[in-house]
Amino acid sequence: MMGEITVIKIGGSVLTDKSKERTLKLKEIERIAKEIAYAGLKDLVIVHGAGSFGHPQAKRFDLDGNGKCSYYTLITHEIVKELNRIFIEKLVQSGFPVMPIHPLSCTVSIKGRVKKMMTDQIRLMLKNEIVPVVHGDVVMDEVLGRAILSGDQIVSHIARCLNAKRVGIGTDVDGIMDNEGVIDVITPKTFCNMKKLLKGSKDIDVTGGMLSKANELIKLAEDGIPSHIFNASRKGLIMNFLSGERNFGTIIRGD
Ligand SMILES: Nc1ncnc2c1ncn2[C@@H]1O[C@H](COP(=O)(O)OP(=O)(O)OP(=O)(O)O)[C@@H](O)[C@H]1O
Ligand SMILES: [Mg+2]
Structure with a gap:
């Protein structure tokens, strides 16, 4: 039986x-697999993002714009699949x-x-x-012929389809930040005022870094599904999120 997702x-x-x-970051992948x-x-x-196994390749091949060559599409897909395989391997090794x-x-x-x-296979796996x-x-x-879908968009799509109870977004910063530090809670109302503080990524990111992440999650919150951005590079926070704690990172909610 599928419970609350x-x-x-x-x-x-x-x-x-x-x-x-x-x-x-193999040691990190191992640690994360163990925490989960x-x-x-x-x-x-x-869901996982592509990092340097997808963003730089997609950028070089201009898949974020109007990439035409199917070979480059294939290369970008294959490289992110490579990361997926390694993460899967570590999760399996962790039992x-x-x-x-x-x-x-x-x-x-x-x-x-x-x-x-298609989400039928996801439902059957969970079952x-x-x-x-x-x-x-x-x-x-x-x-467009082809397009890049960010892990963030995929998260919000799956969360809507499965009516998820909780959504966690682990990234490499402590949450959404303003000049004073991490913002605890963002709602659609407060988001308007702080949107200008949101940028892309410091590294190559063809899907728009923190700004598009937040845009995705605000829409999700408006549909009644809150989310929680936190620093997954900090030991233990994935565990804390999965066990229901909320006293860290940024919560994005409807009101
Ligand atoms: N106001 C902000 N608060 C926090 N981080 C911000 C802000 N504006 C921009 N950023 C950038 O967003 C980055 C996180 O987004 P990024 O897309 O790089 O990571 P990710 O989504 O975890 O990775 P991937 O896209 O590969 O899955 C941070 O490292 C930071 O450089
Ligand atoms: Mg990103």
């Missing part, structure tokens, strides 16, 4: 070194039952927004106590 995203900023193309396994949550969907899901094979977008994503591990990907797009 939690969706957690682990940023590519945490799993990889985003300043160096195709560079893993230790928390032992079954009704969980894991956690997982399966990969590749959006290219089950999703179509229109102007860079998900039009249709069978298998945790799906989905990732940001390049997908076929009805208008």
Whole structure:
């Protein structure tokens, strides 16, 4: 039986070194896999970003604009799949039952927004106590030919489809920050005033870094699903999130 679903995203900023193309943070991947396994949550969907296994390649091949060459689409897809495979391997080694899901094979977008994503297999995995591990990907797009879907957009799409109870966004900063530090709570009302503080990423990020992340999560909050941005590079915070704690990071909620 599927209970209340939690969706957690682990940023590519945490799993990889985003300043160096195709560079893993293997020790971090191992630690994160152990934390997730230790928390032992079954009704969980894991999504991960691409980090340096996708963003630099997509940028070089101009997939964020109007990339034409199918070979480059393939390369970008293959490299993020490589990261997915390694993360899956570490989760399995930690004794956690997982399966990969590749959006290219089950999703179509229109102007860079998900039009249709098959989620039946996700539901069946959860029913069978298998945790799906989905990732940001390049997908076929009805208008653009192909488009990059961020892990953040995939998180909000899956959270809506499965009516998730909790959404956690692990990244490499302590939350959404202003000049004074981490902002505890953001609502659609307060978001208008602080939008100007939000930027892209310090590294290459073809999907718009913190600004698009926040935009995605504000829309999700308006639809009644709150989310929690926190620093997954800090030991223990993934565990804390998965066990229901809230006293860290930034909470994005409806009001
Ligand atoms: N106001 C802000 N508060 C916090 N971080 C911000 C802010 N504005 C911009 N950022 C940037 O956003 C980055 C996090 O977004 P980024 O897309 O790089 O990570 P990610 O989503 O975890 O990785 P990936 O996209 O590979 O999954 C931070 O490292 C920081 O450089
Ligand atoms: Mg990002």
